[in-house]
Amino acid sequence: MATEKAAAQGFGIDIGGSGIKGALVDLDTGELLSDRFRIDTPKQSTPENVADVVAQVVERGGYQGEVGITFPSVVQNGIARTAANIDKSWIGTDIRGVMSERLGMPVEVLNDADAAGIAELRYGSGKDVAGTVLMLTFGTGIGSALFIDGILVPNTELGHIEVDGKDGEKRASGAVKDDKKLSYEEWAGRVSHYLQVLEKGLWPDLIIVGGGISKKAEKWVPLLENRTPIKVAKLLNNAGIAGAALAARDGQGR
């Protein structure tokens, strides 16, 4: 009996607090098959404005088909439940409905860090790793994706674990390093402390660090003082795009 071969290409969009990026993805390898199109996230990041930018990115990619989209918030049944680094009017909005209507194409949506983790576990630094694996993305906020033997526990939101009386991401995100003009040494101290708080409660077997600042990993990852083995995301900042495309193909949207 002939079996249908799963599509080997997909299109992923990563919606972040500062940029909206998309590309065509090779679903066998996680590599990008096209240029990465990036447009700044609109200052007023309302559903309408963001959907317009997403449409421009998909148009530039010349893609037709199911699109995977990451979103920087809790996503349940396609609906945004929080909005830490995006316009508050998203809370309660049907992201899947807004995007599929604007694009005229089927859409799957999921949390941005969950998507990045899915890609790292399939193609990157978490490939074939059993046990408790924690993926963290350091960008405008801190995103988290928790896996137990390769199975995702969605929407973990560990960027909002309290560290010394403040949200963890307000202490140690990539944006905090820029805003406070911290050196890598200073910032790595904050990241170590944040990770120690997580380690106390979770005892992960592996932590994978990603997000924009993972491109400069050699400047800060060796400075971390944590008991858990730490690896840098292999797909660097493209993990969200690859994970979104994969989630769309495999029906792993939320």
Ligand code: BGC
């Ligand atoms: C949000 C998360 C998101 C992370 C990274 C946090 O502020 O609450 O949902 O994954 O930022 O974008």
